[in-house]
Amino acid sequence: MTTTKVSDSGKDYFYKVTPRKWNFREAFGSYQSKLNLPSETICQIMATDLTLIRQSKMAFEEPVKSIPSDLDFYVKQMKNQQSSQQQQNIIADSVNDNYNNCSNITKNIYQKSSDVNEKTKTAMRLKLVNYNLPNPHSDDDILECTRQEYEVNMEEQRVLHCFRKKSRTFDLLEICLDGSLNELMDRIDEIKANVEDNDDEKQNIRLLRYILSDYHANCTKPSYILLPNERTPFAEYVIPIFKYFSASTQLLSFIWCKKGSPSNKQLMLCLSESQRKLLDGIGFSCKDKVERVMMECSGYVR
Structure with missing residues (x-):
């Protein structure tokens, strides 16, 4: 035996x-x-x-x-x-079929683009990259459509388009900001949700109170004694916003400060200790416990 x-x-x-x-x-x-x-x-x-x-x-x-x-x-x-990988192979087969059905002009454009990409990769490996970016084709219908969509989006941001849809919350914000900084906390205390407000409005008002209180603290705290690194403003200004969003909506749960991502665990198996990538913030969905938001406040190349 x-x-x-x-x-x-x-x-x-x-x-x-x-x-x-x-x-x-x-x-x-x-x-x-x-x-x-x-x-x-x-x-x-x-x-x-x-x-x-x-x-x-x-x-x-x-x-x-x-x-x-x-x-x-x-x-x-x-x-x-x-x-x-099997799904990618199916997609690749579909791409090949589409390529074979393309006109010769399209194939030539694709081939030239591939050649340029390969030359660029070789140059990058030799650290001799010279970027030669083509001018945008403004007469292209697709690019023109994209440009128009971009301009509409920028204009909506400028006029606070989405925020103004929350008329009650927006009005309360204007009331709070209409005065001196010393009186801001008193005005925040006066913000209250009405009985007729729906759940979304109550949630928005709660988030508004959180953010304005933090804004007041940031404006009144002492100045930095030493020159801070990039993670100090990230911790002071960015993290609180997401924390308040989490508290108000109950949609995401965050962990902070150099946490390894579970989904990257397999990749870490083939990396040395010095190459392991940790994240400054990870947001997990409270519904399915899946990573939905990943944050890195800065990055560099050794």
């Missing part, structure tokens, strides 16, 4: 690395460097090894519990990725 044994890859990692330092990303990388096998097969081998290790030595019982959850998550992500 043949007894199943821990694989050589498993021994190289789990028997040589201190149990308290076991890490799924590092373990997977160790297996991958020694086995020329698909990722799914490597996961199966690793799962078998972990089971055998847990059964053979009780000292490994606790450390080995932290790996399977990451392993299961990775396997699920692989399956989702395969499903997504």
Whole structure:
């Protein structure tokens, strides 16, 4: 009768690395460097090894519990990725069919665009990029339509088009801002929702009170003693707005300050510690617990 044994890859990692330092990303990388096998097969081998290790030595019982959850998550992500890839292949086939049905003029334009893109990528790799942007085609019907839509949007922003639809809230805002800063808090205290106000108006008025109170605090707080970094205004001015939105609408729940995104967990498996990307804010839907808003207050390239 043949007894199943821990694989050589498993021994190289789990028997040589201190149990308290076991890490799924590092373990997977160790297996991958020694086995020329698909990722799914490597996961199966690793799962078998972990089971055998847990059964053979009780000292490994606790450390080995932290790996399977990451392993299961990775396997699920692989399956989702395969499903997504199949859909992309279907789309790619459709694109190819459309391309074959295009006129020769359209194909030539597409081919020239592809050649330019490839040359640009090569130049970027050599750090010798020269940008040569074409002039906009103002006579193009589609671009003209887009331009008109943009101009309408900018004009609506200028006149506060959407905000003015909330006439009651807008009137209260004008009342609050019609006076000195010293009297602002007193005017905010006078804002009250009426019995005849619908739920949306009550929600908007609550949000208005939150934001105006924070605005008053920002205007009256002491000036910065030291020159702040980019995250200070992000924390003082941006985060509160989303926090008040969350409190008023109950639609999103936020976590802040360098939090890893669960959906990026698979990507982190192949990155070094210094390359892992953390976010300054993540908003989760209260309805389905899915990430809906991701925030980064600044960015740079090393």
